[in-house]
Amino acid sequence: MTDKTPKSEEEWRAILSPEAFAVLRKKGTERPFVGKYTDNFQEGTYNCAGCNAPLYKSTTKFKTHCGWPSFYEAIPGAIKRISDNSLGMSRTEIVCSNCDGHLGHVFKGEGYKVPTDERHCVNKGDQFPGRSWDYQCFDLQSQGSAPANYTI
Numbered sequence: 695m696t697d698k699t700p701k702s703e704e705e706w707r708a709i710l711s712p713e714a715f716a717v718l719r720k721k722g723t724e725r726p727f728v729g730k731y732t733d734n735f736q737e738g739t740y741n742c743a744g745c746n747a748p749l750y751k752s753t754t755k756f757k758t759h760c761g762w763p764s765f766y767e768a769i770p771g772a773i774k775r776i777s778d779n780s781l782g783m784s785r786t787e788i789v790c791s792n793c794d795g796h797l798g799h800v801f802k803g804e805g806y807k808v809p810t811d812e813r814h815c816v817n818k819g820d821q822f823p824g825r826s827w828d829y830q831c832f833d834l835q836s837q838g839s840a841p842a843n844y845t846i
């Protein structure tokens with residue numbers, strides 16, 4: 695069930711682990727190669743850790759060596775793109791359309807052989823213990839075609 699109720703910073707702090715709060719609400723970036731789903735290509739849907747809205751299908755996940763889960767396309771309307779000029783770089787931040795939780799960044803034109811030529815580099819946060827991260831992974835009830843297996 696998607697929770698569409700806007701939450702205050704204090705409310706988010708109460709339901710998310712400190713690490714999850716740092717990524718989703720403070721735009722932190724987790725270390726690479728820590729998320730257990732980085733190289734997992736099981737079928738399902740990746741849902742927002744903050745509000746449980748479906749964000750990405752496993753069929754749009756593809757293999758990279760960047761250390762974070764990578765997708766070439768979000769579920770239509772699931773994410774918003776925001777221009778991000780922090781850290782001296784011009785990047786495109788992606789956030790959850792429903793709760794504005796920070797997800798990661800989109801990179802375009804890197805040469806991956808995927809339909810959109812985009813890489814959605816998404817924090818998963820699944821290395822963090824705590825209830826709030828338990829439901830953000832796969833919805834194993836969803837069915838889809840075989841996961842994509844694109845590489846450079």
Ligand SMILES: [Zn+2]
Binds near residue numbers: 790791795
């Ligand atoms: Zn959300």
